[in-house]
Amino acid sequence: MSRTYVIDAGALFSTWTKRVHEGVFFTTTDVVDELRNRPSKFRADLLEVLDRLREEVPATDSIRAARRAAAETGDDSILSETDIDLIALAHSKSQEGMSIVLVSTDLAVLNTARHMGIETVDPSGKFKDDIKWALICPACNHRTAASKAGLECPVCGTPMRRRALKKSRK
Numbered sequence: 001m002s003r004t005y006v007i008d009a010g011a012l013f014s015t016w017t018k019r020v021h022e023g024v025f026f027t028t029t030d031v032v033d034e035l036r037n038r039p040s041k042f043r044a045d046l047l048e049v050l051d052r053l054r055e056e057v058p059a060t061d062s063i064r065a066a067r068r069a070a071a072e073t074g075d076d077s078i079l080s081e082t083d084i085d086l087i088a089l090a091h092s093k094s095q096e097g098m099s100i101v102l103v104s105t106d107l108a109v110l111n112t113a114r115h116m117g118i119e120t121v122d123p124s125g126k127f128k129d130d131i132k133w134a135l136i137c138p139a140c141n142h143r144t145a146a147s148k149a150g151l152e153c154p155v156c157g158t159p160m161r162r163r164a165l166k167k168s169r170k
């Protein structure tokens with residue numbers, strides 16, 4: 001069985017699709033709408049003409065599953081609706097029994113997808129490991145393992161920032 005890929009705008013901005021000569025790409029309409037840059041829009045149009053790129057809508061159950069997973073990894077505060085739909089689409093396709101790979105350059109998308117057991121590829125090669133987030137106070141450096149962004153520092157009240165605890169392996 002040939003591979004299928006769920007790809008985001010970042011994957012289409014890169015020339016990654018040109019290096020993959022077999023298999024079908026799936027994405028959402030929102031992702032295609034994000035392509036304002038001409039070479040990537042051209043690549044997407046060409047792939048659609050060749051019937052190698054198809055726009056689909058994720059199942060409602062998969063959207064719920066993606067939101068749940070994003071809440072667990074702490075990525076929910078930065079993932080957009082488009083990101084959630086894309087992860088959900090990968091989940092839908094794997095539920096249909098497809099051998100799916102999610103291709104994205106967004107670390108939060110990759111992290112949540114991996115958490116759901118979805119195979120991932122990062123065309124930029126930056127994502128190597130699961131990310132655990134921590135909140136760090138920019139004023140007093142107080143740290144907490146909580147994953148929700150937007151919390152105030154319990155020591156000094158400054159809004160805390162999210163940092164990756166475990167950096168990618170080189």
Ligand SMILES: [Zn+2]
Pocket residue numbers: 137138139140141142153154155156157158
């Ligand atoms: Zn503080």
